[in-house]
Amino acid sequence: MVDTPPVVRQTYRCMVVCHCNAVSDREIRSEILAGALGADEVAVRCGAGGRCGSCRPVVEALLAEQGVDIRPAISAA
Numbered sequence: 001m002v003d004t005p006p007v008v009r010q011t012y013r014c015m016v017v018c019h020c021n022a023v024s025d026r027e028i029r030s031e032i033l034a035g036a037l038g039a040d041e042v043a044v045r046c047g048a049g050g051r052c053g054s055c056r057p058v059v060e061a062l063l064a065e066q067g068v069d070i071r072p073a074i075s076a077a
């Protein structure tokens with residue numbers, strides 16, 4: 001099995017990405033544009049990816065599509 005990120009097609013219709021919490025791609029994109037910087041933050045803001053986690057690869061693809069660089073947390077030294 002090839003481990004490649006899913007391609008998320010932009011359409012005029014909204015697509016439910018997170019079925020656990022009924023969150024659409026538009027809502028996730030909106031949270032990313034509002035400043036969400038990772039899948040955990042998207043989950044906190046709108047619930048996508050906050051339960052079973054099966055939608056997280058799509059959330060991460062949406063983050064990448066919006067140019068969000070997924071970085072590890074910075075700890076104070």
Ligand code: FES
Nearest residue numbers: 018020051052055
């Ligand atoms: S489908 Fe999104 S958390 Fe389960």
